[in-house]
Amino acid sequence: MxxxxxxxxxxxxxxxxxxxxxxxxxxxxxxxxxQAPRVMLIACADSRVSPGSIFKAKIGEIFTVRNVANLxxxxxxxxxxxxxxxxxxxxxxxxxxxxIIVMGHSQxxxxxxxxxxxxxxxxxxxxNWMSLLDETRAELLAKNPRPExxxxxxxRAGIKTSLANLRSFPDVKKREDDGDLQLHGAHFNIGxxxxxxxxxxxxxxxxxxxxxxEDDFKRTGIx
Numbered sequence: 001m002x003x004x005x006x007x008x009x010x011x012x013x014x015x016x017x018x019x020x021x022x023x024x025x026x027x028x029x030x031x032x033x034x035q036a037p038r039v040m041l042i043a044c045a046d047s048r049v050s051p052g053s054i055f056k057a058k059i060g061e062i063f064t065v066r067n068v069a070n071l072x073x074x075x076x077x078x079x080x081x082x083x084x085x086x087x088x089x090x091x092x093x094x095x096x097x098x099x100i101i102v103m104g105h106s107q108x109x110x111x112x113x114x115x116x117x118x119x120x121x122x123x124x125x126x127x128n129w130m131s132l133l134d135e136t137r138a139e140l141l142a143k144n145p146r147p148e149x150x151x152x153x154x155x156r157a158g159i160k161t162s163l164a165n166l167r168s169f170p171d172v173k174k175r176e177d178d179g180d181l182q183l184h185g186a187h188f189n190i191g192x193x194x195x196x197x198x199x200x201x202x203x204x205x206x207x208x209x210x211x212x213x214e215d216d217f218k219r220t221g222i223x
Contacts, residue, residue, distance in 0.1 A: 023059070030060045037063040040091040040100045042084070042162065044070040048190050049105045063091050069110030070102055071132050072162035075169045085169075092171045092181065100172070102162045103186040104155045111154050136161045156205055159185040159198065 020027060037060060043051045045066045052062065065087045072084055091097045104111075114130040114137055136157050145153055163185055166172050175181035185198030187205050196205035 027059065035060050035063070035095065037061055037091075037095060038098045039063065040065070040088070040095075040097045041103060042067075042070050042072060042101065043103045044068065044105055044108060044110065046105060046108065048107075049103075049188055051103065054188060054195070063087075063095060063097060068126060068129055069108055069114070069133075069158060070104050070162065071110075071129065071158065072102065072165045073132055074165040088166070088169060089171065092169070092175060096180075098180070099182050099184060100166060101184045101186055102159050102166070103188060104159045105188040106152065106155065106190050108151070108155050111151055111158060114158075115150055115154060132165075133158050133161060156185075156187055156198075159187060160203075163198075163200075 039061065040063045041051050043049060043064060043066050045068055051057070051064055051066075055062065065084055067084060072088070073082075075085070088100075091100070110126065110130055111133075113126050114133050133154065137154060140150065140153055140157055163183055166183055167176065172181065172183075176183060185200075185205070187196045187198075188194075189196070195208045197208055198205050
């Protein structure tokens with residue numbers, strides 16, 4: 001007989017007695033009226049990166065898709081299974097989200113495997129998925145960055161590639177051109193807790209400033 005992990009069971013019991021109980025009306029409203037998130041977030045499946053925690057989002061606020069290395073494949077209709085594409089189509093055409101954010105992170109295992117892809121078997125699921133960045137990786141390495149900088153550089157370059165792939169979807173492109181949808185790139189540093197946001201005009205990731213809340217933290221004794 002298999003046993004459900006007890007630590008997760010205890011965590012659920014605590015959630016049900018606290019968060020769920022305090023927000024019971026909100027949960028019932030979501031159940032009855034459905035979801036209406038303004039934001040779709042495409043993030044990595046890495047257990048160290050929790051989008052809901054990072055953005056202090058309430059249940060129902062962010063439509064989230066997570067996969068290895070937060071990748072978006074380009075638009076194509078020849079394959080059978082399109083998990084990311086299906087979620088994207090639903091978010092854009094049914095939920096009518098106003099923002100799509102591709103969020104990468106530091107020390108990404110998928111990115112590291114992509115950089116060392118030549119050493120992985122061609123039939124490997126991870127290497128096949130990460131081949132979406134083959135061209136991006138080749139361009140980056142052709143610029144001869146220092147080896148220790150390559151992972152961080154590819155993490156950010158991969159975000160830009162996914163944004164470009166997003167724009168290959170006709171529904172995404174049309175809604176963005178009409179001004180009904182905005183695309184964003186972001187990178188979360190696990191070790192420092194900093195979030196950097198892509199400026200597509202400069203191509204740089206600029207740290208999201210924290211000073212907006214510093215005075216409040218000082219007054220309340222949090223910081």
